[in-house]
Amino acid sequence: MFFASDNWAGAHRSIAERLLAESAGFAPAYGAGDLDKKVEARFSEIFEREVSVFFVATGTAANALSLASVQRPGGITFCHSEAHVIEDECGAPEFFSGSARLVAVDGEAGKIDPARLSARIAHFPEDALRHGRASAVTITQATEIGTVYSLPEIGEIAAISRKRNMPLHMDGA
Incomplete structure:
Protein backbone atom coordinates (compact mmCIF):
# COMPACT_ATOMS: atom_id res chain seq x y z
CA MET A 1 0.00 0.00 0.00
CA PHE A 2 1.07 3.55 -0.69
CA PHE A 3 -0.25 6.37 1.48
CA ALA A 4 1.69 9.43 0.26
CA SER A 5 -1.19 11.19 -1.50
CA ASP A 6 -4.33 10.37 -3.42
CA ASN A 7 -3.27 12.68 -6.24
CA TRP A 8 -0.06 10.72 -6.88
CA ALA A 9 -1.92 7.60 -7.96
CA GLY A 10 -3.61 6.78 -11.22
CA ALA A 11 -7.36 6.36 -11.48
CA HIS A 12 -9.04 2.98 -11.19
CA ARG A 13 -9.77 1.49 -14.62
CA SER A 14 -13.56 1.92 -14.28
CA ILE A 15 -13.11 5.60 -13.38
CA ALA A 16 -10.71 6.19 -16.28
CA GLU A 17 -13.12 4.49 -18.69
CA ARG A 18 -16.05 6.59 -17.44
CA LEU A 19 -14.01 9.79 -17.74
CA LEU A 20 -13.04 8.86 -21.28
CA ALA A 21 -16.68 8.21 -22.20
CA GLU A 22 -17.80 11.50 -20.62
CA SER A 23 -15.09 13.45 -22.44
CA ALA A 24 -16.40 12.61 -25.92
CA GLY A 25 -17.94 15.61 -27.63
CA PHE A 26 -18.64 18.99 -26.11
CA ALA A 27 -20.29 20.07 -22.88
CA PRO A 28 -20.85 23.44 -21.21
CA ALA A 29 -18.23 24.43 -18.64
CA TYR A 30 -18.41 25.93 -15.15
CA GLY A 31 -21.04 23.61 -13.73
CA ALA A 32 -23.57 24.01 -16.53
CA GLY A 33 -23.19 20.55 -18.11
CA ASP A 34 -25.51 17.58 -17.75
CA LEU A 35 -22.92 15.59 -15.80
CA ASP A 36 -22.47 18.48 -13.35
CA LYS A 37 -26.22 18.56 -12.76
CA LYS A 38 -26.34 14.78 -12.27
CA VAL A 39 -23.56 14.98 -9.67
CA GLU A 40 -25.33 17.79 -7.80
CA ALA A 41 -28.61 15.85 -7.87
CA ARG A 42 -26.89 12.75 -6.47
CA PHE A 43 -25.16 14.70 -3.69
CA SER A 44 -28.43 16.47 -2.88
CA GLU A 45 -30.05 13.05 -2.55
CA ILE A 46 -27.25 11.76 -0.30
CA PHE A 47 -27.29 14.84 1.96
CA GLU A 48 -31.11 15.13 1.89
CA ARG A 49 -30.95 18.81 0.93
CA GLU A 50 -30.05 20.90 -2.10
CA VAL A 51 -26.28 21.25 -2.46
CA SER A 52 -23.83 22.83 -4.87
CA VAL A 53 -20.73 21.00 -6.07
CA PHE A 54 -17.51 22.73 -7.09
CA PHE A 55 -14.98 20.44 -8.71
CA VAL A 56 -11.29 21.02 -7.95
CA ALA A 57 -8.16 19.03 -8.78
CA THR A 58 -6.83 18.21 -5.30
Missing part, protein backbone atom coordinates in the same frame (compact mmCIF):
# COMPACT_ATOMS: atom_id res chain seq x y z
CA GLY A 59 -7.81 17.80 -1.68
CA THR A 60 -5.66 20.78 -0.74
CA ALA A 61 -7.61 22.98 -3.14
CA ALA A 62 -10.90 21.61 -1.81
CA ASN A 63 -9.95 22.28 1.81
CA ALA A 64 -8.41 25.69 1.20
CA LEU A 65 -11.31 26.98 -0.88
CA SER A 66 -13.96 25.49 1.41
CA LEU A 67 -12.43 27.05 4.49
CA ALA A 68 -11.82 30.37 2.71
CA SER A 69 -15.49 30.51 1.72
CA VAL A 70 -16.61 30.66 5.36
CA GLN A 71 -13.96 33.00 6.74
CA ARG A 72 -14.55 36.46 8.08
CA PRO A 73 -11.90 39.17 8.48
CA GLY A 74 -9.53 37.98 11.19
CA GLY A 75 -11.00 34.51 10.88
CA ILE A 76 -9.81 31.50 12.83
CA THR A 77 -10.31 27.86 11.92
CA PHE A 78 -9.82 25.34 14.71
CA CYS A 79 -8.28 21.96 13.85
CA HIS A 80 -6.41 19.16 15.58
CA SER A 81 -2.72 19.84 16.12
CA GLU A 82 -1.82 16.91 13.83
CA ALA A 83 -4.50 17.55 11.20
CA HIS A 84 -3.60 17.34 7.54
CA VAL A 85 -4.84 20.90 6.97
CA ILE A 86 -2.27 22.36 9.39
CA GLU A 87 0.60 19.93 8.77
CA ASP A 88 0.56 19.11 5.05
CA GLU A 89 -1.18 21.80 3.02
CA CYS A 90 1.67 24.29 2.92
CA GLY A 91 -0.28 27.35 4.06
CA ALA A 92 -2.91 27.03 1.32
CA PRO A 93 -5.89 27.55 3.68
CA GLU A 94 -4.33 30.71 5.08
CA PHE A 95 -3.39 31.98 1.61
CA PHE A 96 -6.79 31.49 -0.02
CA SER A 97 -8.65 32.91 2.96
CA GLY A 98 -6.70 36.15 2.93
CA SER A 99 -4.64 35.26 6.03
CA ALA A 100 -7.12 33.54 8.31
CA ARG A 101 -5.36 31.51 10.99
CA LEU A 102 -5.40 27.83 11.80
CA VAL A 103 -5.47 27.29 15.56
CA ALA A 104 -4.48 23.86 16.87
CA VAL A 105 -6.58 21.96 19.39
CA ASP A 106 -5.15 18.88 21.07
CA GLY A 107 -6.87 15.59 21.71
CA GLU A 108 -6.10 11.90 21.97
CA ALA A 109 -5.71 9.62 18.95
CA GLY A 110 -5.59 12.47 16.44
CA LYS A 111 -9.08 13.69 17.33
CA ILE A 112 -10.14 17.10 18.63
CA ASP A 113 -11.09 16.89 22.30
CA PRO A 114 -14.46 18.68 22.66
CA ALA A 115 -13.62 20.20 26.06
CA ARG A 116 -10.34 21.54 24.71
CA LEU A 117 -12.13 22.87 21.64
CA SER A 118 -14.59 24.78 23.83
CA ALA A 119 -11.70 26.20 25.85
CA ARG A 120 -9.80 27.31 22.72
CA ILE A 121 -12.91 28.94 21.27
CA ALA A 122 -13.43 30.80 24.55
CA HIS A 123 -10.06 32.54 24.00
CA PHE A 124 -11.71 34.38 21.10
CA PRO A 125 -14.79 36.13 22.50
CA GLU A 126 -17.32 37.41 19.99
CA ASP A 127 -16.98 40.98 21.27
CA ALA A 128 -13.15 41.11 21.17
CA LEU A 129 -12.40 41.18 17.46
CA ARG A 130 -8.78 42.22 17.95
CA HIS A 131 -8.03 38.64 19.04
CA GLY A 132 -9.53 37.11 15.91
CA ARG A 133 -12.92 35.73 15.00
CA ALA A 134 -13.81 32.11 15.56
CA SER A 135 -15.01 31.19 12.06
CA ALA A 136 -14.89 27.41 11.52
CA VAL A 137 -13.89 24.02 12.87
CA THR A 138 -12.35 21.37 10.64
CA ILE A 139 -11.88 17.70 11.43
CA THR A 140 -10.02 15.05 9.44
CA GLN A 141 -11.84 11.78 8.75
CA ALA A 142 -9.96 9.43 8.99
CA THR A 143 -7.38 11.21 11.11
CA GLU A 144 -3.71 11.42 10.26
CA ILE A 145 -3.05 8.43 12.51
CA GLY A 146 -5.88 6.32 11.11
CA THR A 147 -8.52 6.77 13.79
CA VAL A 148 -12.11 7.60 12.86
CA TYR A 149 -14.54 10.01 14.51
CA SER A 150 -17.78 8.30 15.53
CA LEU A 151 -21.12 9.94 14.74
CA PRO A 152 -21.60 10.94 18.41
CA GLU A 153 -18.11 12.52 18.45
CA ILE A 154 -18.89 14.47 15.28
CA GLY A 155 -22.24 15.50 16.77
CA GLU A 156 -20.57 16.83 19.91
CA ILE A 157 -18.06 18.89 17.93
CA ALA A 158 -20.85 20.12 15.63
CA ALA A 159 -22.90 21.24 18.65
CA ILE A 160 -19.93 23.26 19.94
CA SER A 161 -19.49 24.80 16.50
CA ARG A 162 -23.17 25.71 16.26
CA LYS A 163 -23.06 27.56 19.59
CA ARG A 164 -20.79 30.11 17.89
CA ASN A 165 -22.48 29.91 14.46
CA MET A 166 -19.40 28.27 12.95
CA PRO A 167 -19.60 25.67 10.19
CA LEU A 168 -18.01 22.28 10.75
CA HIS A 169 -15.81 21.26 7.81
CA MET A 170 -14.68 17.67 7.27
CA ASP A 171 -11.47 16.87 5.41
CA GLY A 172 -11.89 13.34 4.18
CA ALA A 173 -10.65 11.30 1.25
